[in-house]
Amino acid sequence: MLFDLRLTTPNFRLNIPIIATVIVMKQKVDIENWIRKEHYNFFKQFEEPYYGVNVNVDVTVAYKFVKDNGISFFLYTMYQSLAASQIIESFKYRIEGNDVFIYDRIDASSTIPRANGTFGFGEWPFHPLFEDFARDANKEIERVQSNNLLERKALNNVIRFSSLPWVNFTSLSHARMFSFMDSCPKVSFGKMTEHHGKRTMPVSVHVNHALIDGIHVGQYIDCYQELLNKGF
Secondary structure (H helix, E strand, O other): OEEEEEEEOOOOEEEEEEEOOOOOOEEEOOHHHOOOHHHHHHHOOOOOOEEEEEEEEEOHHHHHHHHHHOOOHHHHHHHHHHHHHHHOHHHHEEEEOOEEEEEOOOEEEEEEEOOOOOEEEEEEOOOOOHHHHHHHHHHHHHHHHOOOOOOOOOOOOEEEEEEOOOOOOOOOOOOOOOOOOOOOOEEEEOOOEEEOOEEEEEEEEEEEOOOOOHHHHHHHHHHHHHHHHHOO
8 A cells, every 4th residue: 555645845855655564674784885885874873863853843834733623732743753754764864783774654752741741652653544543542641641661662763752741842852872872763742832823842852873864854954844734
């Protein structure tokens, strides 16, 4: 099944099909003939190869859309973030041992708050249809909120999401275990604020520089903004 997200931004045009598969597939990258060979070999040596940016995205249209359709703002913003990662190819690369793989689908791994003030980790797949995505997400949220465990699956084809809806942050850092080789992007959402009828939300994007450069982060953010405004 092919799901084609077609979008046009002022700076680039992307017509990349999304493959919606039950089994996640990956393909090994030929590093010796990869255009990013030199950049990969340089940045993979760093003790801290991650860098991050923080931007305010316009969620005026997105907020009206979710209210009109009675859907979760959090799940909608995550869904469109994941949809952008299916389009921007560099967000599908992962380092595994001494190899680099490109995945055909990127799923969600997210912190989930509990009523007792703690949180858990949950994982669920990306689906081209929001209804399917939200169905699996709500099942996982219910499962995580029903216990007090702190468990996280060892998955590579994910974006690690977190949400700080209490904080209109202007920067953000992450706890890191440097002995663990990680290459999954990390996306965090902050507090939505309104000013003169315009709603904005801070979004932090942290990525591994061995795989993703600034131009790719810029493409991802532009793509994400357009998808937020697009709806379904």
